[in-house]
Amino acid sequence: MTVTTEANTPIVSARELSKDFTLGGSMLERTTMRALNAVSFDLFPGQALAIVGESGSGKSTGARILSQVHEATSGEVTFRGQPMHELIAQGGKRGFASHVQMIFQDPFGSLNPVHRIFYQIARPLQLHGKIRGKTALRERVLELLETVGLTPAAETADKFPYELSGGQRQRVAIARALAVEPDVILADEPISMLDVSIRLGILNLMLDLKDQHGIAFMYITHDIATARYFAERTAVMYVGHMVEWGNSDAVTQNPQHPYTQLLLAAVPQPGSQNSRDMSQYQHKADIPMWQPESTGCPFAERCLHASPQCSTQLPKVTQVAEDHFVRCYLYE
Amino acid sequence: MALQAFQPAPDEDTSELLEIKNLCVDYVSPKGMVRAVNNVSLKIRPGETLGLAGESGCGKSTLAFSISRLHKAPALISEGEIRYRGRDVLSMNKRTLRQFRWNEVSVVFQSAMNSLNPVITVGEQIIDVILAHRKIKSKDAWRQGEELLQTVGLHASRMDSFPHQLSGGMRQRVVIAIALALRPRLIIMDEPTTALDVVVEREIMDELYQLKDKFGFSILFISHDLSLMGEIADRIGIMYAGKLVELGTADEVFTRPQHPYTQGLINSFPTIHGPRERLYGIAGNPLNLLEAPEGCYFQDRCAQCFSPCRTHDPKMSEVSSTHQAACHLLAERTSG
Ligand SMILES: Nc1ncnc2c1ncn2[C@@H]1O[C@H](COP(=O)(O)OP(=O)(O)OP(=O)(O)O)[C@@H](O)[C@H]1O
Ligand SMILES: Nc1ncnc2c1ncn2[C@@H]1O[C@H](COP(=O)(O)OP(=O)(O)OP(=O)(O)O)[C@@H](O)[C@H]1O
Ligand code: SF4
Ligand code: SF4
Ligand SMILES: [Mg+2]
Numbered sequence: 248m249t250v251t252t253e254a255n256t257p258i259v260s261a262r263e264l265s266k267d268f269t270l271g272g273s274m275l276e277r278t279t280m281r282a283l284n285a286v287s288f289d290l291f292p293g294q295a296l297a298i299v300g301e302s303g304s305g306k307s308t309g310a311r312i313l314s315q316v317h318e319a320t321s322g323e324v325t326f327r328g329q330p331m332h333e334l335i336a337q338g339g340k341r342g343f344a345s346h347v348q349m350i351f352q353d354p355f356g357s358l359n360p361v362h363r364i365f366y367q368i369a370r371p372l373q374l375h376g377k378i379r380g381k382t383a384l385r386e387r388v389l390e391l392l393e394t395v396g397l398t399p400a401a402e403t404a405d406k407f408p409y410e411l412s413g414g415q416r417q418r419v420a421i422a423r424a425l426a427v428e429p430d431v432i433l434a435d436e437p438i439s440m441l442d443v444s445i446r447l448g449i450l451n452l453m454l455d456l457k458d459q460h461g462i463a464f465m466y467i468t469h470d471i472a473t474a475r476y477f478a479e480r481t482a483v484m485y486v487g488h489m490v491e492w493g494n495s496d497a498v499t500q501n502p503q504h505p506y507t508q509l510l511l512a513a514v515p516q517p518g519s520q521n522s523r524d525m526s527q528y529q530h531k532a533d534i535p536m537w538q539p540e541s542t543g544c545p546f547a548e549r550c551l552h553a554s555p556q557c558s559t560q561l562p563k564v565t566q567v568a569e570d571h572f573v574r575c576y577l578y579e
Numbered sequence: 580m581a582l583q584a585f586q587p588a589p590d591e592d593t594s595e596l597l598e599i600k601n602l603c604v605d606y607v608s609p610k611g612m613v614r615a616v617n618n619v620s621l622k623i624r625p626g627e628t629l630g631l632a633g634e635s636g637c638g639k640s641t642l643a644f645s646i647s648r649l650h651k652a653p654a655l656i657s658e659g660e661i662r663y664r665g666r667d668v669l670s671m672n673k674r675t676l677r678q679f680r681w682n683e684v685s686v687v688f689q690s691a692m693n694s695l696n697p698v699i700t701v702g703e704q705i706i707d708v709i710l711a712h713r714k715i716k717s718k719d720a721w722r723q724g725e726e727l728l729q730t731v732g733l734h735a736s737r738m739d740s741f742p743h744q745l746s747g748g749m750r751q752r753v754v755i756a757i758a759l760a761l762r763p764r765l766i767i768m769d770e771p772t773t774a775l776d777v778v779v780e781r782e783i784m785d786e787l788y789q790l791k792d793k794f795g796f797s798i799l800f801i802s803h804d805l806s807l808m809g810e811i812a813d814r815i816g817i818m819y820a821g822k823l824v825e826l827g828t829a830d831e832v833f834t835r836p837q838h839p840y841t842q843g844l845i846n847s848f849p850t851i852h853g854p855r856e857r858l859y860g861i862a863g864n865p866l867n868l869l870e871a872p873e874g875c876y877f878q879d880r881c882a883q884c885f886s887p888c889r890t891h892d893p894k895m896s897e898v899s900s901t902h903q904a905a906c907h908l909l910a911e912r913t914s915g
């Protein structure tokens with residue numbers, strides 16, 4: 248198969264993804280919650296899409312669909328134009344996983360404590376049949392360790408995970424993801440558990456991988472400043488919905504959706520006033536649980552601009568600038 | 580009454596609420612002794628917020644515990660002095676200490692919102708604290724509890740809720756309400772909002788500062804989030820590997836950081852509105868205290884390290900009357 252991967256054709260496209268979870272034990276108490284509702288996005292080679300938004304808004308759920316942990320309830324994902332389920336039917340789960348790799352929040356839990364670093368990276372190389380022969384394997388492992396800045400590589404390869412710091416372990420996790428030469432890396436809060444002094448090093452490493460290896464990144468974070476630092480594009484989620492997305496500067500410097508405006512007003516900024524009146528951005532109301540039968544805009548109860556239609560029908564997507572989209576009646 | 584122990588004698592200097600002098604706290608473990616707080620001196624004034632920042636393991640929580648003498652074995656205060664309104668905290672007897680905690684100084688511990696007792700209602704947890712320190716009827720304590728919940732932005736009916744029925748932000752508000760219950764003059768907050776969303780964090784900080792304006796307490800605010808610190812603190816202390824390496828007003832520390840670690844730390848935080856450019860932060864990895872070197876503890880990660888750094892421990896020296904840092908470069912600059 249010959250498919251061109253130009254920077255302007257998406258490598259992954261998700262269209263109208265929804266994911267329902269069933270909650271509660273007994274038949275009578277059972278309810279269905281919609282963790283993701285009609286979410287669409289594209290990932291481009293050599294570019295990052297940051298996903299920001301409140302806790303529980305569905306950021307990880309989207310990534311878990313791409314990494315085959317969950318199956319979407321509805322909607323479609325295509326990889327280089329081909330439906331994900333077809334690719335999995337042809338090449339199996341592992342075949343698809345060699346294109347899309349995941350990096351998790353917890354660098355402590357994601358490495359097997361009983362194996363040396365060499366093994367942790369050699370294993371995926373062997374499983375995915377990337378390399379033959381002992382010497383070639385060792386060379387490739389050392390090369391990967393060098394790529395992620397774990398030098399001297401030979402020394403690191405002989406260590407056990409407990410002998411490494413959190414940041415070093417996260418670099419091993421990145422090297423392991425790189426081993427299978429993925430086109431896409433899904434990074435779910437990859438720096439939030441690391442020391443503040445080493446977070447930037449990991450972000451810079453991911454920046455280099457994106458620029459030099461042309462890898463497409465999905466970067467999930469609570470930290471909007473790092474989203475803007477790392478990602479060309481940013482998407483904002485609220486209660487299972489993607490409410491605003493586009494060029495990171497447009498979204499962070501010129502937020503349009505009332506929830507994005509609230510979120511940005513809350514971001515701490517050294518030197519600014521320590522008390523801001525958040526009531527100019529929201530009504531106090533509980534964050535709703537979205538259900539398949541829920542209607543309207545998920546932010547309606549907290550929104551200062553809500554009109555009657557906001558609680559009856561989900562607003563459509565409006566393009567407000569070249570690469571800037573929003574789901575809100577104020578712009579329809 | 581034990582409470583009277585806290586009425587300062589007329590001739591006592593009360594310009595400082597709390598003064599820590601040369602405090603050292605050690606952990607004794609089979610692998611060796613670790614000095615988690617190493618010769619730290621600082622003062623907290625009435626009504627001010629002092630922020631304490633630094634990476635994981637630098638000793639922030641250990642310092643917070645030892646101020647209220649809540650540290651437990653294997654931690655040991657091996658040297659130094661802690662004075663609260665002129666009184667020697669380290670020599671307080673059990674009874675005085677009990678009055679001192681909660682009444683004078685309360686602590687919101689790291690991840691306290693997850694340590695509320697799951698089988699007891701919020702109301703009972705609040706009135707337990709009040710009844711343990713005040714001779715009042717439980718009916719009145721309950722009413723005070725309801726008022727406390729309202730001051731932190733929760734409905735009084737939440738007194739009957741169990742912790743699991745509340746969101747993380749609501750639980751954190753309960754913890755703050757408990758810390759405020761006896762109107763202390765100093766609240767030590769160890770990463771009070773780290774696990775929360777920025778919007779919830781903002782709401783809680785706003786409420787806290789309204790309460791602070793109303794009651795006038797001081798806050799020792801511990802966090803690794805320098806951005807938040809730069810916004811809420813009057814003064815900031817930066818710790819590295821157990822030592823206080825820089826102390827100054829928030830403005831001084833942010834706009835004229837002197838210590839290379841502080842400079843690196845500030846450069847590690849991308850800004851939300853500033854220019855989008857590559858930042859470099861700090862090279863290397865945090866120091867393992869069991870392998871602490873001679874001289875400056877930051878030497879292995881410092882791009883400006885020079886010969887005295889390998890042999891001599893840099894002492895705090897003055898940059899201005901409100902600003903100090905512990906780095907050999909300061910002496911170089913003044914002499915050269
Ligand atoms: N396996 C599951 N079963 C039931 N509910 C789930 C499951 N996984 C996620 N959820 C729910 O789906 C919603 C979205 O979860 P998700 O983990 O995607 O949020 P998130 O945006 O990643 O949050 P956070 O920032 O806290 O990581 C949440 O309400 C969560 O409780
Ligand atoms: N119970 C203990 N026994 C031995 N050493 C300990 C113990 N508790 C803490 N330490 C050590 O003391 C040092 C300081 O720990 P402390 O918890 O005060 O750090 P911290 O600055 O609060 O870190 P964090 O940001 O992760 O909360 C660390 O190096 C830690 O390894
Ligand atoms: S659609 Fe309506 S409720 Fe939703 S954000 Fe826009 S104005 Fe507010
Ligand atoms: S004392 Fe030396 S090693 Fe330490 S921070 Fe200053 S210049 Fe760097
Ligand atoms: Mg998540």
Ligand SMILES: [Mg+2]
Nearest residue numbers: 639640641689
């Ligand atoms: Mg701590």
